[in-house]
Amino acid sequence: MCADGIIRRFAGVFILLSVALGTWVNPWWYAFTAFVGFNLIQSSFTNFCPLEQILARVGFPGCSVRAR
Secondary structure, eight states: OOOHHHHHHHHHHHHHHHHHHHHHTOGGGHHHHHHHHHHHHHHHHHOOOHHHHHHHHTTOTTOOOOOO
């Protein structure tokens, strides 16, 4: 499990980066923005966050694998 602030920071960076890439590189990058937004919405209902699992598995500081 990761602190909410870490997940929010990653989501914010991903969204801003994909909007910038969609504006200046290729509009298909907006699909990544939609993907991040969809994951934020689904995680608010299910308490499952794919990014949280990835960060915990690679040993990101402040994240740990949730016991099942």
